[in-house]
Amino acid sequence: MVGISNGRGGRQPALDMTTVVNKIISFTHSYSIVSPKLYESHETDKNLDENGHFNGHEVYERTAKAFLEYTLNVAQRWIGTPSLVEK
Known part of the structure; x- marks a missing residue:
């Protein structure tokens, strides 16, 4: 989940969205x-x-790319994985 803020405070929206998705x-x-x-x-x-292109701080770009890479790696682990529970 990603929380977006124009100031400080991106954590709470991400936590709230995690709760909503888990409940769904x-x-x-x-x-x-x-x-x-x-x-x-x-x-x-x-x-x-x-347009979504990086134009700010180098740390922002590096951490955003690291998050994306982590997220894609987690998703890749679950694509095509057979069910561990037999119905």
Whole structure:
């Protein structure tokens, strides 16, 4: 989950969204995973242009790319994985 803020405060939106997604998965009796990693996008308007290109601090770009790489690696582990529970 990613929390976006124009100041400080991206953590709370990410935590809130994690709770909502977990409740939806549970309520619908679905099977899924939710990544434990959160990305807090602080001062987003200063670090990304209107097209989503990096134009700010190097640390912002590095941490955003690390989050994306982690998230894609977690997703890749679950693509095509057979069910461990027989119905």
